[in-house]
Amino acid sequence: GENVEQHPSTLSVQEGDSAVIKCTYSDSASNYFPWYKQELGKRPQLIIDIRSNVGEKKDQRIAVTLNKTAKHFSLHITETQPEDSAVYFCAAISGSARQLTFGSGTQLTVLP
Amino acid sequence: GAGVSQSPSNKVTEKGKDVELRCDPISGHTALYWYRQSLGQGLEFLIYFQGNSAPDKSGLPSDRFSAERTGGSVSTLTIQRTQQEDSAVYLCASSPTWGGANVLTFGAGSRLTVL
Numbered sequence: 269g270e271n272v273e274q275h276p277s278t279l280s281v282q283e284g285d286s287a288v289i290k291c292t293y294s295d296s297a298s299n300y301f302p303w304y305k306q307e308l309g310k311r312p313q314l315i316i317d318i319r320s321n322v323g324e325k326k327d328q329r330i331a332v333t334l335n336k337t338a339k340h341f342s343l344h345i346t347e348t349q350p351e352d353s354a355v356y357f358c359a360a361i362s363g364s365a366r367q368l369t370f371g372s373g374t375q376l377t378v379l380p
Numbered sequence: 381g382a383g384v385s386q387s388p389s390n391k392v393t394e395k396g397k398d399v400e401l402r403c404d405p406i407s408g409h410t411a412l413y414w415y416r417q418s419l420g421q422g423l424e425f426l427i428y429f430q431g432n433s434a435p436d437k438s439g440l441p442s443d444r445f446s447a448e449r450t451g452g453s454v455s456t457l458t459i460q461r462t463q464q465e466d467s468a469v470y471l472c473a474s475s476p477t478w479g480g481a482n483v484l485t486f487g488a489g490s491r492l493t494v495l
Contacts, residue, residue, distance in 0.1 A: 274422075302483065311471065311486040312423070357423060366436055367413060368484065372422040 270295040272360050274371025281348050282379050289374045291358035292340040298360040301334060301341045302368070306355045315356075316343070348378045382406075384487035386472050392493045393462055401457040401490045405474030412455050413475070413484065414447060418468040426470075429455060462494045 271294040281287045293301075302317035318325045318332045318341065325332050329348075334341040341360075345352055355375050359368040385404040393399050405412050414426040425439035429449040440446070444462075449455040459466055469491045473484040 304486075311488050313486070314483055317483065366411075366430060367425050367428045367439075369425070370415075370423040 270298060270360055270362060270369040272358060272369050272371045274358050274374060276374060277372065278375045278377070280377045280379060283348060283350060285348055287343075287345045287348055287352070287376055287378075289343045289356055289358070289376070290340060291342070291360075291371050292338075293360040293369075294339070295360070295362050296336075296339065297362040298339075300361050301332070302359050303330075303332060303343050304357045304359065304370075306357065306373075308354070312357060345376075348376075350378050350380055352376060353378045384472055384474050384485055386470075386487035386490050388490055389488065390491045390493075392495065394495050395464060396461055398458065398460045399462055399492060401459075401470050401472075401492070403455045403457070403472030403474075403487060405453065405455070405472070406476075406485060407453075409474035409476050409485075410452065411475040412449060413473045414455070414457050415471045415473065416468045417471055417489070423471065426457070459492075462492075464494045467492055467494045 274291045299320040303315050304312035305315045306312040316327050316330050316332050318334050323334055329346050331344045355373045357373050358371040361368045387402045410431045412429040415423045416426055417423055427447045428436040444460045447457045469489040471489045472487045475484050
């Protein structure tokens with residue numbers, strides 16, 4: 269089955285700096301890669317996703333890049349703000365699978 | 381409903397007791413998932429329902445765990461003879477489709493504490 273590795277497990281940045289979180293996956297048939305943000309005590313919420321037919325997607329301050337050859341994808345947050353502090357999870361799914369496999373999460377702390 | 385509803389939000393039980401956790405998915409969503417999140421950990425897949433198909437139970441950690449989905453809507457996760465290691469937040473999610481296009485909407489979770 270699919271295996272998703274996520275790094276780093278914790279990340280601290282100064283407000284205004286950029287943050288990058290990286291994930292690798294094992295199943296070359298995976299074709300959908302979402303990112304979820306989970307604030308303390310709240311439910312995970314989808315913030316951005318990318319499908320295997322594109323290499324990059326942007327939505328305001330967040331972007332995701334996908335390298336299918338290397339089987340890795342990354343979340344980029346620019347101009348970080350304190351409200352970006354949360355746990356971020358990457359995930360992957362292949363067309364033959366029926367459930368998302370999640371990474372272990374990254375605790376992002378944006379220092380004011 | 382407008383979102384995925386879970387109940388109870390918090391449950392404290394004694395070791396050895398049975399517990400039932402309920403999930404009411406978004407109306408019209410055919411796919412329903414249960415995940416478990418232990419303190420500070422990631423999301424561990426438990427079970428998946430899609431329409432009238434047989435559920436994918438491959439993530440259930442032991443035979444003390446079971447789940448059912450009645451009428452293709454509400455789901456109940458049952459944990460029998462609870463153990464302290466069962467303490468976690470149990471998250472339910474639903475999706476309108478399955479496969480490569482599924483976008484999961486999560487409920488707020490049921491926090492289970494086994495004393």
